[in-house]
Amino acid sequence: MHILVLLKMAPDVVEDLEIAPGGKALDLDCLRMILSESDDHALEQALLLKERHGAKITALALDAPEVDDALFTAAAKGADRVMKVVGMDPGFTTREAARYFSQAIAEEPGLLPADLILTGVQAIDDLDGLVAPIVADGLRMPYLGIVTGVALEASAQAARAIKEYPAGVRGEFLVQLPAVLGIQAAEKPPRYVPVAKVRAAMKSVKIECSQALTLADGGLPLVGVVEMKRNEPAGHAEMLEGKPDQVSGQLCGILAERGLF
Amino acid sequence: MTGNICVLAEQWRGQITEVTYETLALGREVADQAGVPLTAILPGSHCRELARFLGAADAVVYIDHPLLAETVPQTCAEAVAQAMAGERPRALLVPLTNISLGIGTLIGVRLGAPVVNFCRDIRVADGRLLADCVMYGGKIEATVEAGAPSGPGPAILGIWPGARQAEKGRAEREVPVTDAAVVLEDTGAIRLCRYIEPEAGDVDLTKQEVLVAVGRGLQDRANLPLAEELARALGGAVCGSRPVIDQGWLPLSRQVGKSGLTVKPKLYVALGISGAPEHIEGMKDAALIVAVNSDPQAPIFSVAHYGIVGDAVETMPALTAAVEARKAAGQHA
Amino acid sequence: MSACSVTLETLPQHPEGKEILTCLQCGVCAGACPYGDVMEYPPRRMIAMMRAGMQEKVFTSDSLLSCVACYACMAKCPRGIRLTEILLPLMKEQTLAYLPELPAELQRALQNTLRYGNPMGEPSRKRAAWVKTAGVPIRSFAEDRRPADALWFVECYTSYYPRGQDNSRATARLFHRLGVDYAILGNEEKCAGECGRLTWEPGLFETLMDYNMAVFQKYQFNRVVTSCPHAHNAFKNRYPVLGFNWALEHVTPFLAKRLDGLNALLTRKLPYLVTYHDSCCLGRQNEFYEAPRQLLRAIPGVKLVEMVHNRVNSLCCGGGGGGMWLDTYFKAKGYERLSERRVREAVATGADILAVSCPYEISRFEDALKVLGYDKRMMVRDVTELLAEAMEE
Numbered sequence: 007m008h009i010l011v012l013l014k015m016a017p018d019v020v021e022d023l024e025i026a027p028g029g030k031a032l033d034l035d036c037l038r039m040i041l042s043e044s045d046d047h048a049l050e051q052a053l054l055l056k057e058r059h060g061a062k063i064t065a066l067a068l069d070a071p072e073v074d075d076a077l078f079t080a081a082a083k084g085a086d087r088v089m090k091v092v093g094m095d096p097g098f099t100t101r102e103a104a105r106y107f108s109q110a111i112a113e114e115p116g117l118l119p120a121d122l123i124l125t126g127v128q129a130i131d132d133l134d135g136l137v138a139p140i141v142a143d144g145l146r147m148p149y150l151g152i153v154t155g156v157a158l159e160a161s162a163q164a165a166r167a168i169k170e171y172p173a174g175v176r177g178e179f180l181v182q183l184p185a186v187l188g189i190q191a192a193e194k195p196p197r198y199v200p201v202a203k204v205r206a207a208m209k210s211v212k213i214e215c216s217q218a219l220t221l222a223d224g225g226l227p228l229v230g231v232v233e234m235k236r237n238e239p240a241g242h243a244e245m246l247e248g249k250p251d252q253v254s255g256q257l258c259g260i261l262a263e264r265g266l267f
Numbered sequence: 268m269t270g271n272i273c274v275l276a277e278q279w280r281g282q283i284t285e286v287t288y289e290t291l292a293l294g295r296e297v298a299d300q301a302g303v304p305l306t307a308i309l310p311g312s313h314c315r316e317l318a319r320f321l322g323a324a325d326a327v328v329y330i331d332h333p334l335l336a337e338t339v340p341q342t343c344a345e346a347v348a349q350a351m352a353g354e355r356p357r358a359l360l361v362p363l364t365n366i367s368l369g370i371g372t373l374i375g376v377r378l379g380a381p382v383v384n385f386c387r388d389i390r391v392a393d394g395r396l397l398a399d400c401v402m403y404g405g406k407i408e409a410t411v412e413a414g415a416p417s418g419p420g421p422a423i424l425g426i427w428p429g430a431r432q433a434e435k436g437r438a439e440r441e442v443p444v445t446d447a448a449v450v451l452e453d454t455g456a457i458r459l460c461r462y463i464e465p466e467a468g469d470v471d472l473t474k475q476e477v478l479v480a481v482g483r484g485l486q487d488r489a490n491l492p493l494a495e496e497l498a499r500a501l502g503g504a505v506c507g508s509r510p511v512i513d514q515g516w517l518p519l520s521r522q523v524g525k526s527g528l529t530v531k532p533k534l535y536v537a538l539g540i541s542g543a544p545e546h547i548e549g550m551k552d553a554a555l556i557v558a559v560n561s562d563p564q565a566p567i568f569s570v571a572h573y574g575i576v577g578d579a580v581e582t583m584p585a586l587t588a589a590v591e592a593r594k595a596a597g598q599h600a
Numbered sequence: 601m602s603a604c605s606v607t608l609e610t611l612p613q614h615p616e617g618k619e620i621l622t623c624l625q626c627g628v629c630a631g632a633c634p635y636g637d638v639m640e641y642p643p644r645r646m647i648a649m650m651r652a653g654m655q656e657k658v659f660t661s662d663s664l665l666s667c668v669a670c671y672a673c674m675a676k677c678p679r680g681i682r683l684t685e686i687l688l689p690l691m692k693e694q695t696l697a698y699l700p701e702l703p704a705e706l707q708r709a710l711q712n713t714l715r716y717g718n719p720m721g722e723p724s725r726k727r728a729a730w731v732k733t734a735g736v737p738i739r740s741f742a743e744d745r746r747p748a749d750a751l752w753f754v755e756c757y758t759s760y761y762p763r764g765q766d767n768s769r770a771t772a773r774l775f776h777r778l779g780v781d782y783a784i785l786g787n788e789e790k791c792a793g794e795c796g797r798l799t800w801e802p803g804l805f806e807t808l809m810d811y812n813m814a815v816f817q818k819y820q821f822n823r824v825v826t827s828c829p830h831a832h833n834a835f836k837n838r839y840p841v842l843g844f845n846w847a848l849e850h851v852t853p854f855l856a857k858r859l860d861g862l863n864a865l866l867t868r869k870l871p872y873l874v875t876y877h878d879s880c881c882l883g884r885q886n887e888f889y890e891a892p893r894q895l896l897r898a899i900p901g902v903k904l905v906e907m908v909h910n911r912v913n914s915l916c917c918g919g920g921g922g923g924m925w926l927d928t929y930f931k932a933k934g935y936e937r938l939s940e941r942r943v944r945e946a947v948a949t950g951a952d953i954l955a956v957s958c959p960y961e962i963s964r965f966e967d968a969l970k971v972l973g974y975d976k977r978m979m980v981r982d983v984t985e986l987l988a989e990a991m992e993e
Contacts, residue, residue, distance in 0.1 A: 019404045020716060021723045032407070040715070101375075101382070127368065128384075130404045133411070135372035135382040139340060143376055148456035149341055151369045166460070170365050171279070174465030174474060177337075182456045188369065198707045200697070201714060202803030229381045232397065233410040243558060243574030250585035253575045257557060257586065258593045260573060264555060265289060265429040266477070266501070266534050267594055483970065510971050512931075519932060525720075526705050526927040543967065544761055548720065566762070 007061035007162060009052045010117060011085070012107050012125035012137060013077070015039040015070035019130065023236065030231045031097065041076040044126025050192035051156055052124050053084050059158050062086045064117060066110060066216075068094060068103055074213060075204075081211040082203040089114065089214040095221075099229070100132040102221060104140035110216045111145065118145075120184055122165065127151045127188035134229045142186035150179055151188030268306050268328070268354040272298040273421065275347065275361045275370065276309040276321055279338070280462075283320045285433045286362040290426045291323040292436030293389060294360050298325075301391045303357065307442075310346050312336035315444065322438030330447045337459045338366050342451055344373030350447035351378065356421040358396055358413070360389070363425040375423040381414040384425040396422055405554070429533065434597055469520045470504045477503025477534045480523060480550070481511055484539015484560060484579040488516045493583040494538065500590040501534065508546045524549035536586075539579030542567025608655075608690045616686040622679045623647045629673035629683060634916050634938050635666040643673050643683055646691065659694040665703075666930065667692060668938065669797070669921030671884040675912055684885075685837065692800035692921070709925040714804055717790030717811075718756040719925065727754075728786035730765040736776040740786035747820035749781040751846075753835075755828035756791050757959035763966065764959045770988035771827060771851055777991060778861050782825065788815050792839075794830030794881075797922045799838070809834075813842045823847035825854050827984075829881035829958045830920070836886075850882060852957045852983055856891035859898055866990040869901035874986070875951035876904065877942065877965070878914035879958035892957050892983050899990045905949045915942045919960035939968040947974050954980045 017023060017032060018040040024033040052063045065085040067073050069092040077088040091110045098106065111117045123145075125138050142149030154176070155168035167187055169177045181187070246253040261267060274294040277284040291307065298305035307324035309317060312335050318327040330346050347370070351359075361371035363384070375382035387408075388399040400409045413422035472478065479498040485491065491505070498505045505521065512522040523530055525545035535553035540546060542558070542565055550556070551570050558571035559582045568574040575582060611617040623644075630642035641649065641663045649658050658664075667688050674684040681687070696702065702710070712721035731738045739748070752775070757764035775782055793808035816824075824846050826832050832850045855862065874896055882888045889911045896902055909915045918938030923930070930937065943965055946954045954965055962980050969975040 017403055019406045020721060021725055023403060023406050025407075032403075101372075131402065133384055133400065133402060133409070135375060135384065136369055139344075139369040139373045140376055143341070143373060148454070149369065149373075150457055151340065152365045168463070171462070172284070172365060174471070176463040178460045178463060180458045180460050182454075185456070194701070195704065195707075198702045198710065200801060200803050201807055205803050205807070228412070228414050229383055230412045231409050232412050235408055237401075237406055237408050240572065241569060243556075243568045243571035245568075245574045245576065247576075250577060250582050251589065253577070254582070254585040254589035257573060257575070258589045261501075261534065261555075261590075262432065262593060262597075265432045266555070267432075267590075267597060509927075509967070513971050519928065522928070526925075526931075543963075543970075544720075545963070545967070 007055075007059055007158070008120045009055060009061050009063050010111070010120040010123045011045075011049050011052045011063060011065045011080075012123065012141065013045045013049065013065055013067040013080070014042050014103060014126070014129055014137065015068070015073050015076065016042040016129045016131050025234050025236065029233055029235070031234060037071070039070045039072050042126050042129035044128060044189055044191070046126075046196045047192040048124040048126050048189040049080055049083070049085070050194065050196040051189050052122075053197070054193055055122070055156060055158065056084060059162070064089065064120070066091070066107065066117065068106055077213050078207045078211060079199060079204050082199045082207040083197060087116075087214070088211060089216055091216045091218050093218045099134045100129070100137060101135045101140060104135070104137045104144075105221055106218050107137060108141055108144040109219055111141070113219075114216050121162070122156070122183060123147070123186040124189055125186070127153070127190045136188065138186050138188035145186070148181060148185045149188070150181055150185070152190045153187045154189075154191045155193045156187065268351065268356045271304050271306045271356045272301065273306045273308055273356045273359045274324065275359060275367065276307045277338070277362055277364065277366050278309065278311050278314055278317055279366050281314070283317055284362070284364065284366065286364050286428045288323070288433035288436035289428060289431045290360050290362050290436065291321065292431035292433070293426060295323050295436065296431075297358070297389050297391060301357065306356070308347060308350060308359070310335045310343050318442055318444045320437070320439055322440035322442055323436045324442060327442050327444045328447050329444050330449055332449055332451050334451045334453055338370075339457050340369040340373055344370045344377060346449045346451060348374050348377040349449040351421070358389070358422045358424055360424050360426050363427050371423045371425045378421070380420055380423055382423045382425070383411050383413045386424045386426050387430055389424060398424055401427065404552070469518065472504060472506050472521060472523065472528050472530050475504045475530070476532050477501045478506050478523070478530060478532045478553070479503055479536045479538065480506045480508065480540055481538050481579070482508040482540030482546075483510045485511060485516070486539070486580055488514070490580050491516055493580065493587070497536070497583050497587045497590070500587045500594070501536070503532070503534070506530070508540045508543070537567050537571065538583060540567055541565045542570065608694060611686070611690065616682060619679065619681045620647060620687060621651070623651075623681060624679060626678060628676045628678065632672040632676040634668065634670060634672065634918070634941075635935065638933070638935050639663040639666055643688070655694075658691065659698045662695065662699065664688065664692045664695040665926065666935065667921050668916050668918050668923040670880040670916035672880075672916065675884045689799040693802065696800060703926055703929040705928055706922055706925040710801055710804060713791050713793070714807065717808075718760055719791065720756070720760055722760040724790070725787050727759045727789055728784065730759060730768055731784075731786070733765070734769045734772040736772050738772050739783040741783045741819045742786050742788055744783070745819060748783040749821065750823050750825045751816070751819065751821040752782045752784050753792065753824055753826040753831055754784055754789060755826060755831050755959060757963065758827045759789075761959070761963060763962045767827060767959060767962070767982040767984055770982065770984040773988045773991065774855060774862075774984060777865050778858055783819070783821070785815055792826070792828070792831035792834045794828070794834045797830070797920070797924075805838070809839060809842055813839065813844065816844070821846065823849060825849050825851055827851050827959060829879050830960070833881045833885060850888065850957070852882065852895065853888050853891040855984070855987065856894050859894060862895075862987065863898055866899055866987065867992045868990045870899050870986065870990050871901045872953045872986075873903050873905060873951045874953040874955050875907055875946050875949045876910075876955045877907070877917070877946065877961060878911055879956065879961060880914070880916050880920055882957055883914050884912055892955070895983050895987060896955055899986055902986070905951050907945045907949055909945060915945065917942055917958075917961045917964045919964050924960055937968065939964040940972055943968040943972060943974065943978075947978055952978055953986070954978055955983050955986060956980060957983050
């Protein structure tokens with residue numbers, strides 16, 4: 007069993023996000039990048055599968071600041087091979103990210119065959135599409151998203167994947183392998199790895215590099231950011247005043263406007 | 268469909284979903300702005316009769332195929348892409364839900380069309396299709412132009428739930444329905460085996476869209492039913508801050524904050540919670556925070572969007588009544 | 601031999617390891633331990649089991665998770681075995697390695713500390729945001745690198761936690777009026793990685809030590825003054841391995857040495873009945889029992905009363921050794937919250953102020969007062985806050 011996990015770094019929203027001069031993009035100099043949350047869950051799901059069934063895990067990431075830390079952490083947690091794609095055009099979009107992943111998967115020896123390709127279902131910066139379905143389409147593999155649990159069938163030819171639906175309902179799907187799954191959450195929260203293990207991985211593990219090729223047509227359909235602004239918290243609530251029934255009425259109006267009924 | 272605004276209608280377990288109505292309401296506005304018809308696209312199997320619920324649209328394109336009985340993204344995307352072949356709608360609005368996620372991306376890839384995720388609002392200005400997107404976990408609002416009018420179309424726009432009120436897109440009437448024939452290959456690669464209904468155990472707070480949180484201002488365990496009634500009216504669950512859990516009024520699984528759960532519901536109503544940093548750590552990312560506290564200086568008001576200075580115990584029944592009244596009025600409208 | 605390089609395997613070769621062999625099995629440690637009654641294996645039994653080669657059994661029990669690093673066992677040990685400093689952290693490191701998963705709250709705190717330099721996961725770039733609210737000028741080395749007499753190492757709770765910032769603002773005002781020549785590290789500062797909590801996550805601790813030492817070495821100063829007894833502990837006992845050789849003081853004793861200058865400033869009468877809680881790190885570990893009391897007595901109007909357990913017998917707030925991030929874990933196990941035990945004793949004195957010198961305690965005791973319904977009867981104030989209040993502007 008070979009599980010390929012695709013990892014993408016996303017802006018860390020704990021730190022303040024700054025808008026670049028021109029007002030159309032984030033200021034990359036001020037950004038801190040962190041492994042996209044659902045990608046971290048995809049890695050965890052792979053590790054759980056490895057523990058249960060035995061598997062080789064390859065973590066493939068796109069180069070970004072702090073990506074090495076993420077890959078060494080993945081190795082310390084149990085990824086067997088770690089690789090990053092380098093030399094992408096700056097400011098690539100998610101659809102371009104998916105194509106960089108697909109290229110590397112096709113070009114680099116040993117990434118295929120993979121029985122399962124796991125990646126986060128959605129990242130906070132996926133403005134022009136999602137990675138998982140594009141990679142799946144490119145590889146002609148089946149795709150399922152919003153997955154919160156995976157179990158291998160005895161034959162290892164198929165997996166049972168749990169997908170979340172609204173209202174707490176879940177669906178159990180039988181998925182023929184190889185397949186691409188967009189992980190919403192692993193069965194357990196991502197594990198803690200002692201920092202000493204990560205530091206040891208930094209000394210013993212080598213991150214392989216895969217050179218990105220120029221994307222063939224270069225031009226994806228236009229999605230142009232016209233303006234970006236920070237959604238500043240007001241700092242203080244807007245106060246509603248009056249008797250309990252009056253303020254309750256006012257508040258209901260506000261909730262209704264926001265479609266909360 | 269060429270030039271039209273289209274909405275992908277979601278049906279799940281025999282019903283059109285609420286988010287579909289919200290998306291239709293938004294689609295209706297955009298179509299009217301652009302002066303073009305609104306078309307709903309309904310993929311499914313033996314569910315033509317659902318088209319009459321899509322009365323907010325001017326027309327419905329119904330795609331019938333046995334493989335569309337359950338929403339499998341690649342199959343559904345292929346069907347929609349085939350139905351659109353040769354047509355050039357201006358935009359296709361796809362609800363961003365657990366049911367439809369990924370379909371928009373796949374249609375975009377198959378049609379070579381632009382995709383814009385995370386849309387909270389859409390408008391047509393000077394012939395340009397502009398989307399307001401909530402990005403980076405709500406920290407950034409971006410205005411995005413989705414494809415030039417002459418570019419490859421349609422623009423595929425993923426619409427957040429809550430973009431409009433569902434009521435505004437709910438209209439039951441006979442709508443002209445066109446059938447679109449599609450050819451889909453049954454690879455059997457992905458098959459739904461069964462639905463798993465939520466277990467009867469305690470609720471998972473992190474999955475609730477509405478949370479009614481109580482703090483020490485609840486004063487007494489006997490007042491807990493007031494919070495439960497409000498939560499029921501709002502369609503959510505009751506949770507609490509540490510002191511309430513410590514008193515044993517609510518189980519540990521209902522605790523929000525540093526030592527409890529981190530939640531991000533659409534609506535968080537904090538009742539009688541002063542807002543210690545340990546509590547705020549667990550709920551500050553809720554989309555809408557309403558706080559009721561008798562102390563006007565309570566720190567909770569600095570993270571809340573709306574605040575009411577008042578006694579939580581007095582406010583709860585009033586709020587429940589107002590919500591019930593509003594819901595009743597909505598149903599009769 | 602440095603404490604840092606000792607592992608459980610090499611422990612027997614170190615003097616500290618030999619100490620363990622001298623254990624009398626008298627059980628005073630278990631009796632002194634605030635959670636001794638609920639631990640599966642209290643310290644005495646752990647030592648016996650370790651000596652009998654039952655390591656695995658000790659490590660697979662979660663007893664050590666309830667060690668709040670309060671130094672009570674160590675202070676009482678008739679053989680002077682340095683349990684809290686050496687043995688317990690090493691054993692806790694093993695216990696954590698054996699746990700199938702870390703308690704979620706603790707895991708978050710550790711991950712946050714690694715990434716953002718503070719356990720609450722606040723932005724690292726806003727560490728010095730409180731400075732703007734201090735009302736007095738505060739120099740940051742990053743902006744003005746001229747040498748200073750003192751480097752004030754502010755620490756996490758005092759930088760981010762709203763009530764902790766009150767302590768920092770008070771300290772800044774006191775330093776300003778006393779004419780202390782100091783600077784802070786601002787956003788360059790990261791959690792010192794206090795001994796108790798982080799020596800059992802050695803990789804994280806080393807990462808923070810490496811980082812902070814590199815920042816220290818950029819600037820020139822004679823002494824480090826810190827608001828946090830836990831940071832004081834780390835600098836005193838662990839950082840010297842990496843060459844930390846500056847003079848070191850906690851803010852409270854630092855101010856006590858300047859009592860002459862302070863006396864002239866403390867002109868406002870504060871009619872409070874105050875009881876002082878000895879923090880574990882400052883008290884039992886460093887025996888700074890009198891400095892905070894001197895300061896409190898110097899405030900006109902303040903009357904001091906003692907709790908039943910004071911000085912070396914002080915009861916821990918429960919925040920040390922990671923206890924700060926194990927509240928849910930303890931709660932789920934049905935343990936009494938130690939901060940509540942302490943607050944009951946404080947309230948029994950009839951005092952209206954519970955004075956503290958450790959930033960953890962403000963949050964823990966305020967919470968406990970609230971939970972027990974005593975928050976109208978008693979307030980928690982840091983000694984520095986009371987001093988600053990007594991300075992008429």
